[in-house]
Amino acid sequence: MTHTPRAPRPAQRGFSIIEIAVTLVVLGMLLATAVPSMSAWVRNAKLRNQAESLQTGLQQARNEAVRRNRPITFYMVDNGTATALNNSCTVSAAGASWVVSVRDPGGACAAAPTNASTDATNPLIVVKRLGTEGSAGVSVAGLAADGSTAASSVTFDALGRRSGNLTRLTVSYASAQSEDRPLRVDITPAGMVRSCDPLITSTSDPRRCL
Numbered sequence: 001m002t003h004t005p006r007a008p009r010p011a012q013r014g015f016s017i018i019e020i021a022v023t024l025v026v027l028g029m030l031l032a033t034a035v036p037s038m039s040a041w042v043r044n045a046k047l048r049n050q051a052e053s054l055q056t057g058l059q060q061a062r063n064e065a066v067r068r069n070r071p072i073t074f075y076m077v078d079n080g081t082a083t084a085l086n087n088s089c090t091v092s093a094a095g096a097s098w099v100v101s102v103r104d105p106g107g108a109c110a111a112a113p114t115n116a117s118t119d120a121t122n123p124l125i126v127v128k129r130l131g132t133e134g135s136a137g138v139s140v141a142g143l144a145a146d147g148s149t150a151a152s153s154v155t156f157d158a159l160g161r162r163s164g165n166l167t168r169l170t171v172s173y174a175s176a177q178s179e180d181r182p183l184r185v186d187i188t189p190a191g192m193v194r195s196c197d198p199l200i201t202s203t204s205d206p207r208r209c210l
Contacts, residue, residue: 044181046135046136046137047135047138047180049133049134049135050096050135050140050171051185052195053098053134053135054140057100057129058154058185058193060100060126060127061073061074061100061156062156062160062193064100064126066156066159068158070158071155071156071157071158071163072100072101072102073101073153073154073155074099074100074154075098075099075101076091076142076152076166076169077089077092077095077097078090078091079095085099085128086109087107087110089107089108091105091152091153092152093141093142094141096132096139096140097109097128098131099125099127100125100126101124102124103124104123105123113128138173139171139172139174141169141170142166143169143170144167145168147168149165151164151165152166153165153166154187160190162191167186167187168187169185171184171185182198183195183196183197197209
């Protein structure tokens with residue numbers, strides 16, 4: 001019996017140096033295009049996180065005022081450290097952190113939230129949040145109704161209505177970039193809280209600031 005010789009197998013070859021170099025160049029170009037977009041996304045995500053935090057805190061203050069049938073105040077506070085709200089905090093119109101409480105929490109932000117109503121040494125904190133949580137580097141400014149006078153607190157009464165000077169909070173970066181989308185949180189006299197985008201001018205866009 002005769003055997004037909006098998007055809008030799010083609011030699012296996014890997015990538016050449018030129019092919020690897022071309023691949024790396026293309027990959028580098030794609031990364032160079034994506035990095036600026038990712039950076040802008042991260043910056044704007046921090047702005048949104050801060051605006052949503054402020055809106056949540058204001059709504060909680062209003063809800064607690066109605067639930068407890070007593071005035072509850074939302075305070076903007078500037079904290080002594082970036083890791084925890086402590087007793088070095090001060091009420092500030094430029095504070096990125098906030099405290100919802102019955103009394104002024106300045107110098108007592110480390111106090112635990114409580115349902116008590118008679119402790120004279122406690123600001124009677126309802127809820128609080130450190131401004132650097134998910135929003136490091138973001139600046140907040142509290143403003144009165146004229147849009148220029150600094151304001152740091154707003155009180156809601158038992159019917160949920162607003163009193164006090166704070167009617168607007170702006171959320172932005174001190175060193176702005178062209179891709180930034182600064183935001184604003186407004187509080188109506190009736191106590192309604194709304195976040196909006198100051199850069200939107202179309203009257204048909206619900207995100208526009210009124």
